[in-house]
Amino acid sequence: EPEVTQTPSHQVTQMGQEVILRCVPISNHLYFYWYRQILGQKVEFLVSFYNNEISEKSEIFDDQFSVERPDGSNFTLKIRSTKLEDSAMYFCASRGDSYEQYFGPGTRLTVT
């Protein structure tokens, strides 16, 4: 069964550094998402992406964040200058024609 994959599974970075989190959505899906979950809290929407552009973003998704689909398979989330409060689990999700979003296993980002 096709699935969303994410790399790396765990990323440790120093405050102020740039990080890129990678996702490979399910191959025939057209809608892509990033969510984050701070430890012990609920999952929060960051951004949605369709037709090579952002379709919706939350207040969390400020100028420090960007997304890109550099080729036909990858979908990336970049954080330009990480802060301690960016430490969280970051989930990528994708959706095809149906309304169901399928999540990847997540990347645990630790900012020290």
Next chain:
Amino acid sequence: AQTVTQSQPEMSVQEAETVTLSCTYDTSESDYYLFWYKQPPSRQMILVIRQEAYKQQNATENRFSVNFQKAAKSFSLKISDSQLGDAAMYFCAYRSSRAGANNLFFGTGTRLTVIP
């Protein structure tokens, strides 16, 4: 923005018994989608069951079923014949059917413990 409320931070159930997890939501929309996701210790988000608001019939997936009460804006999850592998965080989520409004709104989750 829509809000999703899960009033039970923790629940426990005896193996083979039935448990119901509660979820309420607030919306002014008439058409939308509701989901239950399971998050085991691995922290992966796994879709358990989904419900379209326009359908009166409650969704069922094997041992998992929902009680969807649209007027009350309630969407509870019933797990029958609970198994040890059901132990996880369970998140209720809402999604609008409006074009372009794709994102999910999640509740704060319910941690389910299954007692052998």
